[in-house]
Amino acid sequence: MKLVDGLIWEFKGRQVVRKEGEIVLAGANPSAEGEDGDEGSEECVERGIDFVLNHRLQEMSCYEDMPTFKAYCKSFMKKVVELMQKNGKSEEEINEFKRKIQAWVVSLLNKDRFRQLQFFIGERMAEGQGEGQVAVVEYREEEDGEVPYLMLVREALVEEKQ
Numbered sequence: 001m002k003l004v005d006g007l008i009w010e011f012k013g014r015q016v017v018r019k020e021g022e023i024v025l026a027g028a029n030p031s032a033e034g035e036d037g038d039e040g041s042e043e044c045v046e047r048g049i050d051f052v053l054n055h056r057l058q059e060m061s062c063y064e065d066m067p068t069f070k071a072y073c074k075s076f077m078k079k080v081v082e083l084m085q086k087n088g089k090s091e092e093e094i095n096e097f098k099r100k101i102q103a104w105v106v107s108l109l110n111k112d113r114f115r116q117l118q119f120f121i122g123e124r125m126a127e128g129q130g131e132g133q134v135a136v137v138e139y140r141e142e143e144d145g146e147v148p149y150l151m152l153v154r155e156a157l158v159e160e161k162q
Contacts, residue, residue, distance in 0.1 A: 013050050108136065
């Protein structure tokens with residue numbers, strides 16, 4: 001996880017293949033049932049990006065249309081600015097956010113880059129039960145191949161109490 005320009009949280013993901021519903025986290029304990037705990041049951045396998053599967057994100061192809069994505073960004077930025085004002089952010093902080101977010105959106109709208117992006121929303125948002133931000137996933141070429149990165153706007157994240 002890395003904060004870029006004080007604006008975007010980037011989460012590095014990886015492609016996984018696992019039993020459906022199985023979430024494997026670093027340091028987790030293996031099942032005490034042993035290998036025959038699932039004997040007699042049919043096994044379903046799911047493939048995808050770990051953070052997409054772990055959080056049951058839903059891909060939204062409607063944002064792959066540039067005008068639709070621009071309209072979403074305009075509406076989203078307005079809501080984030082309202083949230084920042086509500087949370088007592090200064091006018092200077094808000095203007096800095098606007099400057100940075102506009103530059104980030106323009107960089108996403110570069111035709112070559114935009115075609116490579118995927119867009120995801122949370123399960124509740126997909127069901128129409130709440131609002132949230134669209135998670136942008138971009139594949140980047142690294143030494144070990146293409147690596148997915150999930151990008152979220154920091155100011156739009158709301159900490160949930162446990």
